[in-house]
Amino acid sequence: MSQNYQVDNQGYYGPYGGAYVPEMLYPNIMELQNNYLSIINDVSFQKELDELLHNYVGRPTPLYFADRLSKYYNTNIFLKREDLCHTGAHKINNSLGQILLAKRLGKTRIIAETGAGQHGVATATACSLMGFECDIFMGAKDIVRQAPNVERMKMLGANIVPVHSGSKTLKDATNEAIRNWINNPTDTHYIIGSVVGPHPYPDIVARFQSVISKEVKLQLGKNPDYIIACVGGGSNAMGIFYHYLDEDTKLIGVEAAGHGVDTPMTAATLAVGTKGVLHASMTKVMQTNDGQVVEPHSVSAGLDYPGIGPQHAYLEEVGKATYHSVTDQEAIDAAHLLARKEGIIPALESAHALAYLEKLVCFKKDIVVVNLSGRGDKDLETYKTFSDNEY
Amino acid sequence: MNIKDLFKGNPKNLLNIYVTAGYPRLDSLTEIIPALAEHKVSIIEVGIPYSDPLSDGPTIQKSNMQALDNGITLELIFKQLSSIDTEVPLVLMGYYNSILQYGMERFVKKCNEVGVSGLIVPDLPIEIYLRDYRELFDNNGLSNIFLITPSTTDDRLEMIDNHSSSFIYAVSSSSTTGNNKKIEGAEEYLQGLNSKNINTPVLVGFNIRDRKSFEFVNQYASGGIIGSAFINHISNSKNLHKDTSVFVQSIKN
Numbered sequence: 036m037s038q039n040y041q042v043d044n045q046g047y048y049g050p051y052g053g054a055y056v057p058e059m060l061y062p063n064i065m066e067l068q069n070n071y072l073s074i075i076n077d078v079s080f081q082k083e084l085d086e087l088l089h090n091y092v093g094r095p096t097p098l099y100f101a102d103r104l105s106k107y108y109n110t111n112i113f114l115k116r117e118d119l120c121h122t123g124a125h126k127i128n129n130s131l132g133q134i135l136l137a138k139r140l141g142k143t144r145i146i147a148e149t150g151a152g153q154h155g156v157a158t159a160t161a162c163s164l165m166g167f168e169c170d171i172f173m174g175a176k177d178i179v180r181q182a183p184n185v186e187r188m189k190m191l192g193a194n195i196v197p198v199h200s201g202s203k204t205l206k207d208a209t210n211e212a213i214r215n216w217i218n219n220p221t222d223t224h225y226i227i228g229s230v231v232g233p234h235p236y237p238d239i240v241a242r243f244q245s246v247i248s249k250e251v252k253l254q255l256g257k258n259p260d261y262i263i264a265c266v267g268g269g270s271n272a273m274g275i276f277y278h279y280l281d282e283d284t285k286l287i288g289v290e291a292a293g294h295g296v297d298t299p300m301t302a303a304t305l306a307v308g309t310k311g312v313l314h315a316s317m318t319k320v321m322q323t324n325d326g327q328v329v330e331p332h333s334v335s336a337g338l339d340y341p342g343i344g345p346q347h348a349y350l351e352e353v354g355k356a357t358y359h360s361v362t363d364q365e366a367i368d369a370a371h372l373l374a375r376k377e378g379i380i381p382a383l384e385s386a387h388a389l390a391y392l393e394k395l396v397c398f399k400k401d402i403v404v405v406n407l408s409g410r411g412d413k414d415l416e417t418y419k420t421f422s423d424n425e426y
Numbered sequence: 427m428n429i430k431d432l433f434k435g436n437p438k439n440l441l442n443i444y445v446t447a448g449y450p451r452l453d454s455l456t457e458i459i460p461a462l463a464e465h466k467v468s469i470i471e472v473g474i475p476y477s478d479p480l481s482d483g484p485t486i487q488k489s490n491m492q493a494l495d496n497g498i499t500l501e502l503i504f505k506q507l508s509s510i511d512t513e514v515p516l517v518l519m520g521y522y523n524s525i526l527q528y529g530m531e532r533f534v535k536k537c538n539e540v541g542v543s544g545l546i547v548p549d550l551p552i553e554i555y556l557r558d559y560r561e562l563f564d565n566n567g568l569s570n571i572f573l574i575t576p577s578t579t580d581d582r583l584e585m586i587d588n589h590s591s592s593f594i595y596a597v598s599s600s601s602t603t604g605n606n607k608k609i610e611g612a613e614e615y616l617q618g619l620n621s622k623n624i625n626t627p628v629l630v631g632f633n634i635r636d637r638k639s640f641e642f643v644n645q646y647a648s649g650g651i652i653g654s655a656f657i658n659h660i661s662n663s664k665n666l667h668k669d670t671s672v673f674v675q676s677i678k679n
Contacts, residue, residue, distance in 0.1 A: 055522055057481040057548040058573040059600055061582075200487055201477065213480055220577065220600045312523040313478070315549065325499045326527030327477040 040280045040346070040355055046234030047317075049352060051345035054233035055315045059217045063225075064233055066140065071235050074139050075132075075242060087131050088246065091164070092121045094128075096247075098254040098404070103376040110397050113259070114379070114407045115251055115275060124382060124409030125244060125271045126157035130226055132243035134161040137224035144168045144219065147226045148212040150177055150205030150267070151337030151384060152184025153409055154228030159193035161226075169193040172212040174204040177336045183413050202330040205267075205340050209314050229268025230344030233315035237273075237344050244274025251404060252278050261397060263287045264406040265387040266358065267302070267338035269347045271408035276356060285357070288347060289391045291333035292360035302331035303360035304343040305351055313342035334363035334417060335383035337409075361390040367421045369393070370411060382409030383417060429515040429544040429569050429592040432468065433627050433648075440468035440649025441640065441678055442629055443656055444519065446489040447472050447506070448498025454666055455506045461670035463512045465678075468649060469629075471546065472507070474500060474520030481548045483604035485654040489661075500528050507540040517544035517571065525550075530559060534566045544569045544592050552586060560589070571595050576615045583622065590626040596647065598632045604654030605632075609639040616646035640677050652677065 046053050046068070054064050074080055088094040097116045105112045117125035130147075137145060145167045149155030155171040162169035171188055175197045178185050188195055196215075201207035209232075216225045230237040230244075251259075262279060264272035266288040276286045294300035296307055304319050311320035313328060321329045321341035333339040350356040361369075366383060369390035374380050381389060385408045397403060411418065432440070445458050455472065462470050475493035479486060500520075507516065518537065525533050525547065537545065545568055547555075555563075555570055563570055569592035574583055577600060586594060596619060598612040599605075612633065619628065630643040631651030643650040656673055663669040 053554070055549045055551065055554075058578065059481060059575050059597060059602075061551070061575075062577040062579075200484075201491070206478070210478055210480060214483070214602045217481065218601045218605070309527075311526060312521075312549065315480070320523070322523070322527065324527065325501075326524040327494060328523075329477075 042238045048346045048349035051318050051348045052234050053317050055312045056233050063220055068235050071239055074136055080135060084132055084135055092127050095250040096120060098251055101377050107376060108392050109399055111402045113404045115404060117408045118410035122157050122160050124153040126154040126228060128246055129240050129243040130157040130161040133226040134165050142222060142224040144223045145226055146170045146212050146215050146223055148172045148208040150339060152181040156184050156187050158226050159188040159191035163191045170196050172196045172198050172208040174198045174208045176203040181336050181413055229270040230273045230346060231268040231314055231316060231342060237346055240270050241273045241277060244270050245277035247274035248278035258282050258284045259402040259404045261285045261287060261403045263388045263391050265289050265384050267340045269344040271406050273346060275406040288356055288358040289387045290358060290360040291335055291338035291387055292362045293332040295362055296360055300332035302333035302339050305358045306360050316345050318342055318345040319348045337384040359391060361387050365390040380411035381407055382411045383414045385409055427513050427515050432515050438648055439644050442469035442471055442651040443467050444471040444473055444653035446475055446493050446657060447503045448475055448493030448496050449489040450661060452496040456510060457666040458670050459510050459512055461667045463514045465671055465674040467514060467674055469515050469517055471517045471519050474518060474524050476521045476524050481602055483602040485604040485657050489657045500524060504536050504540050516542045518542050519546040522547050522550045534562050534568055537568055538566045544571050546571045548573055573597055575600055587624050587626050593627045593629050596628050596630045598630050601632060603632060607633045609633045609642050620646045637677050
């Protein structure tokens with residue numbers, strides 16, 4: 036029997052989701068809620084987006100059989116090569132979809148938050164392509180650790196707004212983007228980069244990322260036994276889970292354990308979080324007993340987030356997907372392994388999904404699809420630092 | 427006094443001062459509230475510090491962070507309030523997650539115990555309040571205070587008006603708190619608001635920082651709310667009683 040894992044007409048996934056927005060944002064959110072489905076489902080919209088995804092992004096991305104990695108793990112591993120998307124990660128799927136949405140809503144200015152810089156680069160790219168003004172909010176700490184992406188965004192014409200409040204990472208960059216939206220309610224569209232935030236954002240982003248699983252279905256021809264994806268907010272994971280929610284495939288999300296889920300230096304929200312409101316959504320949140328959101332830690336700036344998309348919180352609760360975590364070191368090791376076995380340098384975020392292969396108990400005949408959500412050029416400094424320490 | 431009783435007889439020129447609990451020092455409320463009361467402030471709005479205050483600009487954000495660093499908790503705020511005896515109606519302002527983790531029922535009962543009679547939760551939409559909490563608030567004599575903005579539609583305004591039992595908080599411009607917009611820019615909005623038949627008294631907040639802006643909004647509403655300007659004024663205060671008194675006297679006679 037098929038259960039509905041998608042958002043209900045009130046904007047919830049079971050008890051999670053909703054739109055806990057201040058009254059100042061109510062009109063913006065209502066405008067989106069009232070219009071997003073009719074816009075996204077419009078044939079001319081889909082045609083325009085499909086053409087961009089094909090000719091500009093380079094979709095469909097390959098589903099690559101990783102022969103040497105498969106032999107190493109004694110199973111059959113396919114990599115969904117989102118790292119080969121234009122701009123180097125899956126984020127562009129959503130940024131292009133949302134900029135077409137913004138255009139149809141009559142907006143002229145775009146704001147976005149970014150952690151690793153991948154969503155920032157994707158959004159800066161989309162804005163350049165469509166001729167939109169663009170402000171990217173980025174934590175001061177992330178600006179330092181993701182310097183190459185900062186330069187890319189600047190070259191693309193985006194204005195980088197450093198965020199010095201709170202933890203100076205993705206959480207506070209998101210806060211500042213929301214505050215900026217409050218202050219610019221009419222001309223501005225906020226392109227959220229993950230399946231987080233107030234309804235309808237988790238649904239919008241999931242729909243634009245669902246192209247990933249749509250392609251895997253066509254490319255593989257049969258259902259895989261396992262799908263593995265890393266989860267920060269959870270957009271690449273939701274994208275590759277989306278068309279398998281009604282199938283028997285085991286869906287596995289991998290969070291960033293940081294130094295370990297039993298230490299304070301972690302970003303594994305489902306492992307250590309409790310129910311709460313973050314960024315206007317009811318979800319699982321890393322917080323104190325007093326409800327203060329705590330500072331997460333992950334070596335990967337893209338997973339360094341103290342919340343998670345409400346749909347993931349729901350999928351975990353009902354047991355449709357399972358969520359695990361791997362440490363910084365395990366992710367680094369997995370990145371080195373992929374580089375040596377397959378000649379592919381993965382993003383630190385995607386390396387978390389790869390690291391779970393060490394723990395996956397599977398058979399030789401099984402088919403495992405790993406979402407290789409991004410490429411690792413931006414992370415060379417971190418890889419180098421860890422290697423220096425190692426040897 | 428219960429906030430509802432304040433509005434009997436339709437008083438005008440009401441001054442609501444916002445203060446972040448635990449700021450600038452952990453126990454500052456015990457000095458600030460008596461000083462505000464002494465100078466006949468109409469309403470005292472106590473902010474519950476939160477790690478992620480989405481509707482607040484830099485001034486209140488910083489006061490929240492410092493208060494949290496000072497060690498403030500909701501439990502401690504209630505403890506401090508219970509030790510203060512004042513006739514001025516007390517209102518708590520906080521984000522939904524703080525209250526959710528404390529437990530709404532426990533929170534409302536505690537408000538009742540310590541003499542808090544109004545609540546402002548900017549990120550708790552009225553629909554969810556009506557569905558989950560209205561009865562609880564009513565049973566405990568707690569008044570929920572809703573925000574309206576220049577973009578609030580007439581239908582929504584009517585719904586908010588119908589479910590308000592003390593005052594409506596009109597945000598003077600679409601913005602976060604503590605920005606530099608001139609209150610005069612809100613003239614058209616406030617005039618329009620005045621001409622609508624709103625049954626609930628309206629207090630205007632955001633962009634009110636001195637006597638001039640306070641008197642400006644009094645022309646159109648029952649009073650005004652000052653937050654960031656007061657927080658800025660006391661940020662380096664060595665003598666909170668004196669500095670609070672000076673501030674209030676600079677706003678009203």
